[in-house]
Amino acid sequence: MPSSALAHPPRWLNAGQLHPAPAPLLRDWLFDQGSLTRRLTTLSAARFSVRPLQQGWQVLRVDECSALQIPTGSMGWVREVYLLGADQPWVFARSVAPRAALEGSGFDLGKLGSRSLGELLFSDRAFIRGELQACRYPGAWLPAEVRVEQLWGRRSCFRRDGLGVLVAEVFLPAFWDHATRN
Template sequence: MPHAVLPHPPRWLSAAQLHPRPTETVLDWLFDQGSLTRRLIALSADHFSVSPLLEGWQSLRHDECQALGVAAGSQGWVREVYLRGHDRPWVFARSVAARSALEGSGFDLSLLGSRSLGELLFSDQAFARGPIEVTRYPAAWLPAEVREEQLWGRRSCFVRGDLVVLVAEVYLPALWAEIGGQTHAGNHA
């Protein structure tokens, strides 16, 4: 399903550009440089899973083409998944790579299935992570069952030679509820 064209595309911002600034907890999750998958596994006490929603060749969105440094309207591999904790969708993730960079790279995103792309990227030392940018992710770009305005999302590019994989992660309300519950429970422990 093609993504809605928005009248005002999102502005992806660095930590320094965020005004007003979110809470320290939100900032910590948005700008953490480590593996989100590993952090979610720990938060869920190993009750973590990946649910693929969509995978295939598509025309990439304008903001994705810009981030990948390819021509507008370029084709790319798109993978959308839920990262789940305790079987609840905690994060919506959308990963894309340009067809021109993927072909001949030896990196086949179609083989991931229910494995975490993030875990693969973090375990391959050849990939370098670029800066993290954040935005209030457009509700129109989210799956219908989690569509909500003003959810925080982040993205960063993972680069290996000519291959660039853009990974965007949108933090869903169930994750913030879990973090709040853990924080709350931790105050009384």
């Protein structure tokens, strides 16, 4: 089944729409407005890194097109990475930007390599972060080696001029194992 064609796509909800409200630790990580990269760097005692998985032009998922306010079926740049703490995948991140807005924006997602997109977005004051939303992320949308159903994910859209970059982050079991011990 293509990753875009789920029978029941997730419902992305803001903090006030989640019932029951998540436990305090979960809520803190899902809805923190600061840089996830910085928080993971601190939690990992500076043993943070980014492992690129794939990137390139793809047809964006329906939920991504909706969040970016672009037509369904639009092409976009997709970047998928693991955010690692202590050499373990803690977070799966998927960042997308519509082709029409990205081309000519001067923002080249293809040259990030193993650098954190979050750090770049937070260091450019022209980007404004939209509302954080959370959901139980579909396992079918995760890489095979970390495919688990019902993991918590969050997303937000960073906007600058006419460009929107949608960033989704899914907290993997190894992250919660570490976070609950520290």
